[in-house]
Amino acid sequence: MPGVKLLVMMSTPAFAERDSMGTLILKVLLVDDHPLIRQAVRSILEKEKDINVVGEAGNGEQAIELTGKLSPDVVMMDFSMPGMNGLEATRRIKAQFPKVSVLVLTVLDDDQSIRDIMQAGASGYLVKSVFGQEIVQAVRAVAAGAMVLSPAIGKKLISQASRHPLKPVKLDSGEKLSVRELEVLRLAATGMANKEIALTMGLNIRTVKGHFADIFAKLGVSSRTEAVITGVRIGFLSVDDSR
Numbered sequence: 411m412p413g414v415k416l417l418v419m420m421s422t423p424a425f426a427e428r429d430s431m432g433t434l435i436l437k438v439l440l441v442d443d444h445p446l447i448r449q450a451v452r453s454i455l456e457k458e459k460d461i462n463v464v465g466e467a468g469n470g471e472q473a474i475e476l477t478g479k480l481s482p483d484v485v486m487m488d489f490s491m492p493g494m495n496g497l498e499a500t501r502r503i504k505a506q507f508p509k510v511s512v513l514v515l516t517v518l519d520d521d522q523s524i525r526d527i528m529q530a531g532a533s534g535y536l537v538k539s540v541f542g543q544e545i546v547q548a549v550r551a552v553a554a555g556a557m558v559l560s561p562a563i564g565k566k567l568i569s570q571a572s573r574h575p576l577k578p579v580k581l582d583s584g585e586k587l588s589v590r591e592l593e594v595l596r597l598a599a600t601g602m603a604n605k606e607i608a609l610t611m612g613l614n615i616r617t618v619k620g621h622f623a624d625i626f627a628k629l630g631v632s633s634r635t636e637a638v639i640t641g642v643r644i645g646f647l648s649v650d651d652s653r
Contacts, residue, residue, distance in 0.1 A: 433459065433460055434460060435460055435461070435462050436460060436461050436462065436483045436484060436549065436550065436553050437462055437464045437480065437481065437482045437483050437484075438455060438461055438462065438463050438464065438482055438483065438484045438485075438486060438549060439463075439464060439465050439466070439467065439473065439476055439477060439480060439482040439484070439485045439486070440452060440463060440465070440466045440467070440486050441466075441467045441468075441469075441470070441472070441473040441485060441486065441487045441488055441491075441496065441499070442466075442468070442486075442488040442491070442515070443468045443469060443488065443491040443492060444488075445468075447488075447538075448466050451486065451515070451545065452466070454542045454545055454546060455545070455546060455549065458546055460550070461546070461549060461550075464480045464482055465479075465480050465482070468491070469491045469492060469493040469494055469499075470491060470493060470494025470495055470496060470498055470499030470502075471493060471494050471499075473485060473487065473494075473499045473503065474494075474499060474502050474503055474506070477503050477506075477507055477510060478506070478507070481507075481510075482510060483510070483511065483553045484510070484511045484512075484513055484549050484552055484553050485500075485503060485510055485511070485512045485513070486513050486514075486515050486549070487499060487500055487512050487513065487514050487515070487532070488514075488515060488516055489514060489516035489518050489523060489527065490516065490517075490518065496514060496516070496527070497523075497526050497527055497530055500512045500514070500527060500530040500531060500532050501530040501531065503531075504530065504531030508531075511533045511534075511552040511553055512530075512531065512532045512533060512534075512552075513532070513533060513534040513536065513548060513549060513552045513558065514527050514532050514534065514535045514536065515536045515537075515538060515540075515545070516535075516536075516537065516538065517537060517538050518537075519537050519560075524642055525642050525643065525645065528639055528642050528643045529643050533552040533556070533557055533558065534548055534551070534552050534556075534557060534558030534559065535558070535559055535560060536548055536558065536560040537560045539560075540560055544560075557635055557636055557639050558635075559635060559638070559639070581628060581629070581644070583628070583630075585628040586628075587625065587628060587629075587646075590611075590621065591621050591624060591625050591628075592646070593611065594607060594611070594618060594621040594622065594625065595625055595637060595638070595641060595647070596647070597610060597611070598622075598634045598637070598638065599634075599638045599641070599647055604618045604619060604622075622634070622637075625637055629641075
């Protein structure tokens with residue numbers, strides 16, 4: 411999917427229904443305190459034959475209530491709302507309805523907001539500068555078990571080591587990410603391909619691929635995007651503060 415970084419693990423959405431032709435229809439709940447934004451997103455999604463917007467909410471409390479009533483496959487969640495915000499709503503939705511995927515759509519792109527919402531269980535983080543089809547494809551992706559990052563977020567995700575010396579990171583599993591593995595992951599987070607990483611670090615491509623294999627094994631993931639998101643959740647990857 412151009413522009414949006416994905417980890418795709420194909421699975422059938424928990425609550426999706428099939429139409430008379432057998433097409434899987436994804437159910438989406440829109441959560442945003444601005445009616446015009448909900449209207450704009452609805453108009454984008456409802457052009458798609460496989461997506462049905464089943465409801466709208468203006469705050470976190472309504473989002474939780476409607477999630478229980480409507481059983482959406484995807485809750486598209488704003489972060490900043492009056493009353494209960496998107497962060498707390500995401501925590502509660504994932505606790506009560508773990509099969510529901512939460513896709514954040516917000517103007518916020520700071521390190522703490524991204525880390526908090528990912529730790530709360532969101533499957534994706536999009537900033538509101540994304541285009542129509544990017545939203546559509548992101549909804550389909552998270553419903554299928556993917557993790558999604560907005561292009562703007564993906565470019566800003568870098569290691570704390572960009573500002574501080576790299577040190578090995580000890581994981582809860584007891585494994586350690588080495589300094590070199592952290593550098594590989596940091597460069598991957600900025601969007602570099604294997605060849606670019608190899609050139610930057612003075613390695614051959616086979617060595618870079620080997621580092622990725624080790625990183626994935628240690629983190630218990632299967633792709634770069636999942637590794638980056640795991641890094642954000644754990645706290646050893648952050649968003650670049652510089653503009």
